[in-house]
Amino acid sequence: MKSIVILISGRGSNMEAIVDACQREGWPARIAAVISNKADASGLRFAASRGIATAVVDHKAFTTREAFDAELAKVIDGFAPDVVVLAGFMRILTEGFVRQYEGRLLNVHPSLLPAFPGLHTHQRAIEAGCKLAGATVHFVTPELDHGPIVMQAAVPVLPGDTADSLAARVLVQEHRVYPQSVRWLVEGQLSLRDGVVHQLGGQAQVVWGG
Numbered sequence: 633m634k635s636i637v638i639l640i641s642g643r644g645s646n647m648e649a650i651v652d653a654c655q656r657e658g659w660p661a662r663i664a665a666v667i668s669n670k671a672d673a674s675g676l677r678f679a680a681s682r683g684i685a686t687a688v689v690d691h692k693a694f695t696t697r698e699a700f701d702a703e704l705a706k707v708i709d710g711f712a713p714d715v716v717v718l719a720g721f722m723r724i725l726t727e728g729f730v731r732q733y734e735g736r737l738l739n740v741h742p743s744l745l746p747a748f749p750g751l752h753t754h755q756r757a758i759e760a761g762c763k764l765a766g767a768t769v770h771f772v773t774p775e776l777d778h779g780p781i782v783m784q785a786a787v788p789v790l791p792g793d794t795a796d797s798l799a800a801r802v803l804v805q806e807h808r809v810y811p812q813s814v815r816w817l818v819e820g821q822l823s824l825r826d827g828v829v830h831q832l833g834g835q836a837q838v839v840w841g842g
């Protein structure tokens with residue numbers, strides 16, 4: 633049985649989708665803890681209601697990124713996870729932290745990476761006149777919103793879309809591709825060669841939504 637630790641900063645809808653899929657589909661894994669850098673993250677209440685351990689490491693209590701990441705790693709390691717999942721965890725992580733979890737640290741980002749890393753992805757996609765938008769699940773590397781791509785979901789950008797309407801369309805797809813990607817990782821169904829992720833069962837690493 634593998635252990636998963638999920639890091640959140642807010643609402644935690646991706647975390648909820650992963651918790652639900654893990655229970656419903658009977659993954660060979662358990663969610664050992666949900667950890668937030670914000671005490672008021674609403675996702676913590678959901679995790680607690682499911683009997684999952686929760687913890688807060690408040691970044692404001694630390695003067696450097698290194699000090700925060702060191703404490704965060706200490707708390708994470710207390711749960712001895714096989715896989716660490718960033719689910720709307722809005723902190724830039726130090727290279728040392730990322731290297732410590734290399735190959736077992738996943739992130740979801742609401743764009744078709746490598747386009748639009750960082751913030752305001754949906755507004756930027758609309759302003760660029762993109763006809764497609766989407767979400768990417770990737771292994772984390774020290775570069776922000778960058779790393780070998782596990783899965784992508786594409787949705788159309790529709791005339792009249794606002795950042796909010798596009799975000800909502802993309803989020804539905806995040807809730808499909810993120811649980812699927814985490815499941816593949818805990819089941820040992822992913823291999824990484826030359827920076828490219830392969831699904832060993834030949835399953836599709838792209839979904840179309842919208």
Ligand code: GAR
Binds near residue numbers: 750777
């Ligand atoms: C999601 O849309 C996720 O892709 C994004 O934050 C949101 C969190 O929502 N993450 C990033 O932008 C990371 N760069 P959630 O808390 O409901 O899962």
